[in-house]
Amino acid sequence: MATGSIVVTETPLIRYVLRRADDALILGHRLSEWCGHAPTMEEDMALANMGLDLIGQARGLYSYAAEVEAAGRSEDDYAYLRDERGYGNVLLVEQPNGDFARTMVRQFFYSAFIDPYWGALTASTDATLSAVAAKAEKESAYHLRHSAEWVIRLGDGTAESHRRARTAVDDLWAFTGELFETDDGERALIADGVAVDPISLRPAWLETVSAILAQATLPLPEGGWMQKGGRGGHHSEHLGHLLSELQYMQRAFPGATW
Amino acid sequence: MAEQLISLWEVFIRSRNGLAHKHVGSLHATDATLALQAARDLYTRRGEGLSLWVVPSNAITASDPTDKAMMFEPTASKIYRHPTFYEVPDEVGHL
Numbered sequence: 001m002a003t004g005s006i007v008v009t010e011t012p013l014i015r016y017v018l019r020r021a022d023d024a025l026i027l028g029h030r031l032s033e034w035c036g037h038a039p040t041m042e043e044d045m046a047l048a049n050m051g052l053d054l055i056g057q058a059r060g061l062y063s064y065a066a067e068v069e070a071a072g073r074s075e076d077d078y079a080y081l082r083d084e085r086g087y088g089n090v091l092l093v094e095q096p097n098g099d100f101a102r103t104m105v106r107q108f109f110y111s112a113f114i115d116p117y118w119g120a121l122t123a124s125t126d127a128t129l130s131a132v133a134a135k136a137e138k139e140s141a142y143h144l145r146h147s148a149e150w151v152i153r154l155g156d157g158t159a160e161s162h163r164r165a166r167t168a169v170d171d172l173w174a175f176t177g178e179l180f181e182t183d184d185g186e187r188a189l190i191a192d193g194v195a196v197d198p199i200s201l202r203p204a205w206l207e208t209v210s211a212i213l214a215q216a217t218l219p220l221p222e223g224g225w226m227q228k229g230g231r232g233g234h235h236s237e238h239l240g241h242l243l244s245e246l247q248y249m250q251r252a253f254p255g256a257t258w
Numbered sequence: 259m260a261e262q263l264i265s266l267w268e269v270f271i272r273s274r275n276g277l278a279h280k281h282v283g284s285l286h287a288t289d290a291t292l293a294l295q296a297a298r299d300l301y302t303r304r305g306e307g308l309s310l311w312v313v314p315s316n317a318i319t320a321s322d323p324t325d326k327a328m329m330f331e332p333t334a335s336k337i338y339r340h341p342t343f344y345e346v347p348d349e350v351g352h353l
Contacts, residue, residue: 046299142298
């Protein structure tokens with residue numbers, strides 16, 4: 001009975017799929033932390049629904065990774081039994097929820113990227129990724145709309161909501177650059193038509209973000225220095241704590257089922 | 259103080275096979291756009307519908323229950339108003 005962490009044999013395709021799945025899982029987990037604590041009942045449902053959408057996307061991708069690795073693993077193994085260094089999510093999604101403004105800004109920055117990304121990925125030469133993308137795009141379209149509407153209302157709201165929204169935008173800006181990073185392995189997949197080149201989506205992302213921030217009366221941050229490292233398994237201090245909650249049951253009761 | 263900014267909305271959904279929007283419940287929201295989104299999140303989780311209406315509750319004028327007798331009982335004995343004395347051919351279908 002295995003109780004330790006698994007080490008995945010990563011081909012470029014597996015690394016690529018796990019990165020997308022990790023983005024979805026970690027962000028979905030962050031949203032689930034709002035369950036029972038949201039400012040209104042309506043938002044409690046909305047945040048939980050979005051979290052479930054993301055975890056569903058993660059499940060589809062982890063299952064595909066299991067199929068590709070063909071090492072007898074399940075989706076749960078990837079989600080719950082890897083060490084922090086094995087996760088390839090971007091730093092943006094592991095940032096703490098903070099207040100409601102911070103959660104909505106984080107969601108907005110991510111969704112403005114992932115929605116066109118899924119849209120482009122429906123043209124992938126990989127049939128499974130194309131199918132995952134087609135389903136996920138409808139979900140992310142709603143996440144984008146929901147978070148954008150809130151960013152507008154918080155920014156163009158009261159003095160307090162504006163201050164909190166502005167702080168969130170300024171703090172999270174440095175994490176947005178990593179969304180557009182690739183490495184050699186991923187570039188090979190892009191050349192094969194399997195993956196999408198995120199850099200090609202940056203102009204549209206910036207246009208969306210600029211337009212919504214302008215409506216929200218929030219200034220677009222300047223400054224080009226961007227945080228990175230998540231894709232390579234070098235995470236901020238937050239991921240370890242998040243994983244200790246996420247993985248607790250599987251680690252404490254290995255092989256448990258219900 | 260904040261309560262005045264968040265109003266109550268009534269939600270109506272037309273289902274896949276339905277012909278009319280049915281009332282399913284209510285929610286609180288500050289404006290129509292957020293009310294529509296909240297209705298989608300709260301009332302369509304199980305594929306309930308294809309079309310959503312949200313209406314501010316204070317736009318609805320309802321009949322007074324104590325006027326039930328005056329408003330509705332007189333029609334009970336006026337069967338000549340019902341279109342049930344014709345034979346509808348099968349070809350006409352649903353009227």
